[in-house]
Amino acid sequence: MATLTKPADGPGAGADEPKSPPTLRRLWLRWVLLVVFVAVLGTVFVNLGEWQLDRLHQRQARNATTVANEHAAVRPYAEVFDHPIADADTWQRVQATGTFDAGHQFVVRYRNNGDDSGYEILTPLQTSTGAVLVSRGFVTLPGGQQIPTAAPAPPSGQVHVVGYVQRSENGRKGAIVPNGNQVRLINSAALQPAIPYPIADGYISAITVDPPQSGDFQPLVLPEISNGPHFWYAVQWFMFTGIGIAGIVVFIRGDLKDRRLAREAAARAKAPGAPPPPPGANNAG
Numbered sequence: 001m002a003t004l005t006k007p008a009d010g011p012g013a014g015a016d017e018p019k020s021p022p023t024l025r026r027l028w029l030r031w032v033l034l035v036v037f038v039a040v041l042g043t044v045f046v047n048l049g050e051w052q053l054d055r056l057h058q059r060q061a062r063n064a065t066t067v068a069n070e071h072a073a074v075r076p077y078a079e080v081f082d083h084p085i086a087d088a089d090t091w092q093r094v095q096a097t098g099t100f101d102a103g104h105q106f107v108v109r110y111r112n113n114g115d116d117s118g119y120e121i122l123t124p125l126q127t128s129t130g131a132v133l134v135s136r137g138f139v140t141l142p143g144g145q146q147i148p149t150a151a152p153a154p155p156s157g158q159v160h161v162v163g164y165v166q167r168s169e170n171g172r173k174g175a176i177v178p179n180g181n182q183v184r185l186i187n188s189a190a191l192q193p194a195i196p197y198p199i200a201d202g203y204i205s206a207i208t209v210d211p212p213q214s215g216d217f218q219p220l221v222l223p224e225i226s227n228g229p230h231f232w233y234a235v236q237w238f239m240f241t242g243i244g245i246a247g248i249v250v251f252i253r254g255d256l257k258d259r260r261l262a263r264e265a266a267a268r269a270k271a272p273g274a275p276p277p278p279p280g281a282n283n284a285g
Helices: 022-071 188-194 230-270
Strands: 093-100 106-112 116-127 129-138 156-164 202-212
Touching: 022 230, 093 106, 093 129, 106 129, 129 156
Parallel strands: 129 202
Antiparallel strands: 093 116, 093 156, 106 116, 116 129, 156 202
């Protein structure tokens, strides 16, 4: 059965009625909420940018210390290891003469040296002025091979070691406390209970051992001397803040334009004898 449709009552009866413009009070509420949101987000972005700049300054200071220490003259180890080792002491070159204690060695697992992965062998060196831990070097571990459970024997008798000063590494208890002769990080205080005599804070990363030791030991490479990505990360966060502020202006200008167009459309609709607005006119702009 056919459906009958009611004819329009008059010209323009099916046209859309013009929308009333939003009130200024409603717009102000939207704008205030937008400004608060951008202010909170902008504060977070600025703090992240300043954090990256702080990391940049720390890295620059660390780079300067590393370069200065690496180029300084080799010093007797006792002149440096007479206090807790700090970042300012690292990468100084020191020398020590004594005998390795082969009975209290440690295999330091999961180490990196540049782009290589492997392990280090840590052995106490007993000198006439005390004892200090010495990383005898880094051994590259080819893929698929297991880290050895036993440390290779050090040279016997008196040895002369030249190496870099390193501070104790910090981490969770399971990483710094040895499991037998295996350990993940080198922390002299955590290793002290396993060694029956006092050892100095920190350790020496060997560059040379004389007489030479057997095995594929390699000295540690110096850390990369660069500023890293921190500056551009900071610029990125500050740009996000600027984009948010610019977005407020664009958003408010859009609201004002829409309100102006809505008021003009409403005024035309109320004018005496004005033709009805065409369909979709209210969506202009």
